[in-house]
Amino acid sequence: MPVKSLDVVTYGEAMAMFVASESGDLAKAKSFVKRAAGAELNVATGLARLGFRVGWVSRVGRDSFGRFVLETLASEGIDSTAVTIDERYPTAFQLKSRNDDGSDPEIEYFRQGSAASQLSIADYRPEYFQAARHLHLSGVAPAISASSLELAFHIAGEMRAAGKSISFDPNLRPTLWRSREIMADRLNALASYADWVLPGLEEGRILTGLASPHDIAGFYLARGASGVIVKLGSAGAYLRTARQEATIPAAPVAKVVDTVGAGDGFAVGVISALLEGRDAHFAATRGNLIGAMAIQVSGDSEGLPTRKQLVDCNGPLKQHR
Template identity: 70%
Template sequence: MQSTLDVITYGEAMAMFVAAETGQLADVFQFTKRIAGADLNVAIGLSRLGFKVGWMSRVGRDSFGQYVRDTLAKEGVDAACVTTDERYPTGFQLKSKNDDGSDPAVEYFRKGSAASHLSVEDYVPAYALSARHLHLTGVAPAISGTSRELAFHLAKEMRAAGKTISFDPNLRPTLWPSREAMVAALNSLAAHADWVLPGIGEGEILTGYTKPDDIARFYLDQGARGVIIKLGAKGAYFRTADAAGSVAAQPVEKVVDTVGAGDGFAVGVVSALLEGRPVGEAVARGNRIGALAIQVIGDSEGLPTRSELDALEHPQITNMTPVTAVTQTENKVSQTLH
C-alpha cells in the first residue's frame, strides 16, 4: 500500500458505452467503450499532471471491474483501496453522440452496483491520512446512504488531521429521494470543505441565490476558505475572504462533448492550488483544462499531461530573431526612409 499521497478521492467508476452515431440511443447499433466517473476523472487528471493520487472504490468481479482496474494501472492512479466485491456488479452507462454541442443523453445502469455498497468499513486511516488533500464530489454521496456516511467520515477525519478539502457538488438529482434531501446533505458536506466549486445553476439550487457573489458568501459564511463558481461560456467567478474576481472562459472552436468539463475544471483548480499558485491562476487553469475536456469524446480523454499543460501555459517562442538583427534591420529601414 502506497504510504504517501498528494490527493485521495473516492466514488464509483463505470464502463461507458458512447454511441458511434447521432440519434436516439435505441436506434444506435455501435458503441465505443470508455470509462466514466466524476471523481475518477479528477483522479486521472491529477495523476497525468504528476500528482500521486489514490482512489477508493468497489468494483465487481466482472469484465467491467477489470476494465476499471486496468484503466487505473494505465493512468498511474493508486488502487490499493479498491475492493473487488464478490456479490455485486460494476455499473455501466450508455451515452448518446451529439454534433451540436448540446448535452448528450445518458442512461445509467448502476442500481445495486458494487460501488453503491461503499461504507465507512472501506475507510483505511493510514491510507487516507497519508494524503495532503481530499477531493469530494456530490455524486458518491448520492449513490447510497452508506456511501454518504463514508463521504462525511472522510471529510471529518481529513479536516481533523489538518488536511485540505475541495468539494464539487456535481448534482445528480435523480439519485436522491428528494431535492430537499440533496440540498441539505450537500450543503452540510460543503461545510467541511476549504474550497467549494459549484456551477452557477448548482449554486442556485443549493443556496437559493442567483448571483455568484451571493452564492460565494453563502459558503464562505459556512467556513470555506474560497468559492469558485463555474459560469459556462462566461468563465468563472471566485471569492475568498480577501479577494474576488472573474476569469474569462477559454475560447473553444467546437464543442464535441460537454460531459467532463466540470471535472476538468476541478483538475485545473486543485492542481494549481496544491502547487501554491494564486487563486486567479488556479481558476484560469481550471478554465483551460475544462475547455480541453469538451473538445473530445469521452469524460477524461481530453485531460492533459504535465508536458501538454506546460506547453499551453508556457508556449515556446519559435523563429525568434536576435535583438541585434532587429536593430540592424530597423536601421536599414530608417536609412532608406531618409
C-alpha cells in the same frame, strides 16, 4: 505493506461507459466504444496525468467491467490498492449518445445495486486516506446510497481533523436523491468541511436558493470555506475569498464536442494549481483552461491534458509561466 504517500485521494463510483459510435438517437445506435467513467475518477485521471500521486477508493464487482476499471486505473498511474473487489455486487455501466452538434449527450445509467453503492465506513482506511495531503469529494458518490453518504461525512471529518486540505464539487445528480431539499441539506453540510467549494452557477442556485455568484460564494464562505469558485460556463468563472473577488474569463473554445466532464476538468485545473502553491486567480484560470480542453474532445476524460500538453497549449496560462 506501508502505504505510499499521496498528493490526492478521492472516492467514488467508476462505471464502464459505452459511447455510441454514430451521432443521433441513442435507441438507434448499433455500435459503441467502451470507456471508463465517473466524476471522481475523471478528476483522479486528470491529476495523475499532470504528475500528481493519486489514490482512488471504491468497490468494483468481480466481473469484466470491474477488471476494465482496474486496468484503466493502472494505465493512468492511479493507485488502486484501496479498491475492494466485491464478490456479491456488479460493476455499474452506462450508455451515452454521441452528439456532434455540441449539445448535451443522452446518458442512461445502470447502477442500482452496484458494488460501489455498497461503500460504507468499513471502506475507510485511515492510514490510506491520511497518507494524502488533499481530499477531493464530489456530490455524486454521497448520492448513490445512504452508506456511501455516511462514508463521505466520515472521510471529510477525519481528513479535516488531520489538517488535510479538502475540495468539494457538488456535481448534482438530483435523480439519485429522495428530494431536492434533502440533496441540498446533505451536500451543503458536506461542503462545510471543504476549504474550496466549486459549484456551477445553476448548482449553486439549487443548493443555496440564492441567485448571484457573489451571494452563492458568500453562502459557503460563511460556512467555513476559504474560497469559492463558481463555474459560469462560457462566461468563465467567479472567484471569491475573504480578500479577493474576481470574474475570470473563459478560455477560448474552437468547437464544443462533448460537454460531459467539463466540470471535472475545471476541478483538475483548480486542485492542481492550489497543490502547486499557485494563487486562487491562477487556479481558476487553469480550471477554465482545462475545462475548455475537456469539451473539445469526445469522451469524459479524453481531453484532460498531460503536463506537457498543458504547458504547450496556447491558452491564457501562457502569461503566467
